[in-house]
Amino acid sequence: MVPALAITGLTKTYGNGFTALKGIDLTVEQGDFFALLGPNGAGKSTTIGIISSLIQKTAGSVSVFGCNTDTQFSQAKQYLGLVPQEFNFHVFEKVFDIVVNQAGYYGLPKSQAVSRTHELLKQLDLWDKRDTQARMLSGGMKRRLMIARALVHKPKLLVLDEPTAGVDIELRRSMWEFLQRINREGTTIILTTHYLEEAEQLCRNIAIINDGKIAENTNTKELLKRVDSEVFILDCDIQPNALPPLAGYTLTQSDENTLEVEVKKGQSLNTVFHHLSQHAINITSMRNKTNRLEELFVKLVNKGAA
Amino acid sequence: MNIQQLWVAYATLVRKEIKRFTRIWVQTLLPPVITMSLYFIIFGKLIGERIGEMSGTPYITFVVPGLVMMAVINNSYSNVVSSFFSAKFNRSIEELQVSPTPSSVIIAGYISGGALRGLLIGIIVTTVSFFFTSVAIHNVFITLVVIILAAVLFSLAGFINAVFANSFDDISIIPTFVLTPLTYLGGVFYSIDMLPKFGQVLSQFNPILYLVNSFRYGILGISDINIGAAITGLCLMVVALYSVCWYLLEKSHRLKQ
Ligand SMILES: Nc1ncnc2c1ncn2[C@@H]1O[C@H](COP(=O)(O)OP(=O)(O)OP(=O)(O)O)[C@@H](O)[C@H]1O
Ligand SMILES: [Mg+2]
Numbered sequence: 001m002v003p004a005l006a007i008t009g010l011t012k013t014y015g016n017g018f019t020a021l022k023g024i025d026l027t028v029e030q031g032d033f034f035a036l037l038g039p040n041g042a043g044k045s046t047t048i049g050i051i052s053s054l055i056q057k058t059a060g061s062v063s064v065f066g067c068n069t070d071t072q073f074s075q076a077k078q079y080l081g082l083v084p085q086e087f088n089f090h091v092f093e094k095v096f097d098i099v100v101n102q103a104g105y106y107g108l109p110k111s112q113a114v115s116r117t118h119e120l121l122k123q124l125d126l127w128d129k130r131d132t133q134a135r136m137l138s139g140g141m142k143r144r145l146m147i148a149r150a151l152v153h154k155p156k157l158l159v160l161d162e163p164t165a166g167v168d169i170e171l172r173r174s175m176w177e178f179l180q181r182i183n184r185e186g187t188t189i190i191l192t193t194h195y196l197e198e199a200e201q202l203c204r205n206i207a208i209i210n211d212g213k214i215a216e217n218t219n220t221k222e223l224l225k226r227v228d229s230e231v232f233i234l235d236c237d238i239q240p241n242a243l244p245p246l247a248g249y250t251l252t253q254s255d256e257n258t259l260e261v262e263v264k265k266g267q268s269l270n271t272v273f274h275h276l277s278q279h280a281i282n283i284t285s286m287r288n289k290t291n292r293l294e295e296l297f298v299k300l301v302n303k304g305a306a
Numbered sequence: 307m308n309i310q311q312l313w314v315a316y317a318t319l320v321r322k323e324i325k326r327f328t329r330i331w332v333q334t335l336l337p338p339v340i341t342m343s344l345y346f347i348i349f350g351k352l353i354g355e356r357i358g359e360m361s362g363t364p365y366i367t368f369v370v371p372g373l374v375m376m377a378v379i380n381n382s383y384s385n386v387v388s389s390f391f392s393a394k395f396n397r398s399i400e401e402l403q404v405s406p407t408p409s410s411v412i413i414a415g416y417i418s419g420g421a422l423r424g425l426l427i428g429i430i431v432t433t434v435s436f437f438f439t440s441v442a443i444h445n446v447f448i449t450l451v452v453i454i455l456a457a458v459l460f461s462l463a464g465f466i467n468a469v470f471a472n473s474f475d476d477i478s479i480i481p482t483f484v485l486t487p488l489t490y491l492g493g494v495f496y497s498i499d500m501l502p503k504f505g506q507v508l509s510q511f512n513p514i515l516y517l518v519n520s521f522r523y524g525i526l527g528i529s530d531i532n533i534g535a536a537i538t539g540l541c542l543m544v545v546a547l548y549s550v551c552w553y554l555l556e557k558s559h560r561l562k563q
Contacts, residue, residue, distance in 0.1 A: 049563070054403055077404060097325075104315055104317070105402055107312065107407075
């Protein structure tokens with residue numbers, strides 16, 4: 001089976017002499033849900049720009065479902081759908097027109113284009129906004145508009161550059177569900193994100209790009225195994241400075257109701273609990289330090305919605 | 307893409323362009339009608355009656371073809387330059403760049419949009435001119451060929467301007483400093499016989515002279531120049547400018563980093 005995306009030896013030097021990509025090799029298999037992670041300026045958008053013909057590469061080759069983007073560009077472009085990082089639609093055009101015109105640029109006959117647009121606007125909750133000018137949409141709606149536009153020609157590979165940046169938690173969750181559904185239905189997905197939790201939840205494979213080079217390319221489970229410690233937050237009642245030390249563990253007291261404990265690989269939370277109960281410290285609840293706010297927020301929003 | 311798909315892409319673009327200029331008709335369709343009516347009243351009627359004849363026809367009849375041509379040129383040019391520049395500016399050009407629509411179809415779409423606006427204005431202005439004078443068209447075929455060539459040529463020029471423009475100011479530089487002077491010096495208001503020898507030689511390098519004269523020939527049957535050579539030259543210029551547009555779309559760092 002040909003890979004959905006095959007990149008070899010990709011380099012990019014911009015007009016000002018800056019080399020943003022220093023030889024990228026990347027393969028994404030068909031059906032995969034793939035995350036491209038990396039800090040700001042790592043080269044994610046540059047890579048995506050080259051895949052989608054918006055940026056000219058300096059060297060290397062790119063194929064989409066076996067079609068080279070130089071020699072079989074027409075077919076390669078048919079296979080690809082792009083949701084760019086920045087809004088790039090005409091703000092005075094109406095939502096419906098933006099999506100239906102994009103279908104036209106892919107050569108979809110009018111009747112198909114219209115029915116496909118109906119379908120996508122409904123799925124992405126934009127149907128009520130179909131006659132609204134794009135400039136009057138909220139940020140989250142604009143993102144969804146770009147997703148609808150990218151899917152109108154039924155691409156086999158969907159590439160999303162930070163689709164959930166600036167999107168609220170509830171909408172982010174529904175976008176995840178949407179993406180997971182189209183992935184199950186057969187669309188290969190590549191996304192970039194700065195939310196590691198997002199990559200962890202959605203993606204089977206992850207590549208980390210840093211300073212124009214691939215620093216890591218593996219499956220998510222492997223990567224998580226390498227996380228060698230986790231910090232938990234424990235709610236409890238405790239006198240100031242009354243925390244007894246525990247050998248081998250980093251136990252810190254943030255205030256009179258909260259403890260933080262770092263549990264390394266091979267260590268056990270049982271030891272911590274045992275130690276605390278020996279000193280009559282009563283634990284009322286516990287959570288992961290990372291994503292703490294997010295979880296809390298989702299609970300609040302869901303409670304509000306119910 | 308197969309022929310049918312190419313046609314769909316082309317039709318989509320043209321429809322979008324027509325929608326754009328009709329949506330903002332107060333900016334696009336109305337102004338030329340007002341300006342041209344003023345030209346007809348002032349140059350044609352008021353001043354024209356004192357001028358008498360030019361190249362053997364009443365002055366108003368002499369200027370109408372030139373004014374129609376001027377309106378077509380300006381509107382074709384400004385339609386494409388503003389539409390394509392704003393697509394570049396708000397990056398909606400990327401919608402086309404990611405799609406399989408080939409450069410030739412993108413150019414054809416924008417040029418058709420510009421030419422259609424130019425021709426629509428041409429028709430409106432001609433209709434308005436009937437309130438001031440009436441002319442029987444001498445050669446319909448040449449008239450149509452020339453007006454279409456003019457609309458296409460200046461749409462292409464507008465496209466090139468848009469690729470190089472970096473700001474909204476840049477899209478008015480060429481119209482103000484090049485297009486308007488060339489039009490005024492292109493024999494819209496006078497016959498080049500009236501110029502001194504030097505002026506006549508210089509005018510030979512003004513493409514608008516050929517357009518205005520060929521068009522006037524189509525309508526009135528009078529011309530300062532050789533029509534066959536003029537039309538051939540115009541066709542060659544269309545081919546040349548089209549090639550430049552195609553090259554820019556494929557290779558320009560202004561459109562693809
Ligand atoms: N047009 C350009 N000209 C010159 N340098 C550029 C250009 N576009 C991007 N760069 C540089 O290339 C590098 C990679 O940029 P890129 O947009 O690919 O990063 P990114 O990984 O997408 O970052 P972010 O997470 O912030 O979106 C950056 O250092 C950036 O400054
Ligand atoms: Mg980016």
